Amino acid sequence: MHSNVPKGFAADLSAFKDYISLERGLSTTTLDAYLHDTTRLAEHLDSCNIDKFSDANRHHLSGFFVVLSNLGIAPVSRARYLSSIRHLYRFLVSAGRATADVTETIQVPAKTRHLPSTLSVAEMVRLLQSVGETIAGVPPTKYELRDRALLELMYACGLRVSEVTAIRQRQVLFDMELIRVIGKGSKERMIPIGMTAITWIKKYMNEARAQLITQKPTDDVLLLSKRGTMLSRMSVWNIIQQAAGKAGIQTHVHPHLFRHSFATHLLEGGADLRAVQEMLGHADIGTTQIYTHVDREYIREVHTLFHPRNKSEHD
Incomplete structure (x- = not known):
């Protein structure tokens, strides 16, 4: 729990923390965001002489978002704050710690x-x-x-950096051509790998991985650093930057670009949206649908270039 939580709000935030960490099974990143956002609200309410969350009304909450806006907090971050605070109030009402959800009329x-x-x-x-x-x-x-195995795996499976660095050897099911991934909220999903990625993973495992093992325990991690431990996010970023430089690619290349490209290329090839959603590990298909917009731009461009009614009579 944050040390600067105003006294009157500490019990509610402690109970909320237990709820979202134990019952909801949220990732550490999401958990930290929820606690950060709701603690900021507690500090604001305390400055308004409000003693606890249940004493606040919608005007107090609206004032909080005005303060965030005046501080230059971006709209996407303010939307995250509102999501966190809504989860808090829904919990407080369900737990009998508040009588009303005052976030219902707050606009996203x-x-x-x-x-x-x-x-x-x-x-x-x-x-x-x-x-x-x-x-x-x-x-x-x-x-x-190792780097080739990493890059092939990221593109073949659309993995997040946190997922690819945490892959253990036992999670690669070569006979089934699948990989077992533990994603956000400790949710497990199975993703096809494809023979190209399998070939490079096997080559790395047979010819290079043993040379990267040091006296430190590897915990069965597939992709090892030069110290024989799990690759860091920064290491992955550097590997990708070096590869992009060698390939002469001018686009800003970053780890998540592999995930974006994976989804877009599948959809451009005719893949089912829900299948892509499952492979990406998106809880909400609306998150996956953004990739269909990328595909639509391509389709629109093709239509403009090649449809006879989109050409002038003098073309």
Whole structure:
């Protein structure tokens, strides 16, 4: 619990923390966000001489969002605050700690939804092939084999950085061509790998992984750092930057771009939206649907270029 929680709110926030961590099974990141946001609300209410959450009304909450706006908090972050606070009040009402949910009439701040950037299939292939190949008779190093396995796995399965770095060897089911992934909220999903990624993972495991093992326990982690431990987020970012540089890709390349490209390329190829949702591990299909907007832009461009009624009579 945050040390700066005003006294009158501490018991409610402690009970809320127990609820979201034990009963809801939320990820650590989401849990921290909920507690941060609701603690900020407690501090605001305390400054307004409100002693506890149940004494606040919608005007107090509206004032809190005005303060956030004046502080320059972005709309998407204010929307997250509202989501956290709504979860808090729903819990308080259900637990008998408040008589009314005062968030019901609070409007969600407008969120600007940006279309995710992606690489084309050709760019992705170029990036992948920039690492781990034998060039002029010189075989790849142990690090290059690891990096190629990492990149192939991220693109083949659309994994988050936190997911790919945590993969254990036992989670790769070679015979079934599947990988067992533990995602947000400790939810498990099975994702097809594909033979190309399998080939590179096996090559890395057979030729390089043993060379990366040190005296430190590996905990069966698949992709090892030079210290023989789990790769860090920054290490993954650096690996991707180096590969993009070798491939001559000018687009800003980052780890999540592999996930965006994975989803977009599947949908462009005719994949079912719900199948992509399942592979990405999205709880809400609305989150997956943003990738259909990317595909629609491509479709619109094709229509504009090639449909006879979209051409001038003088073309």
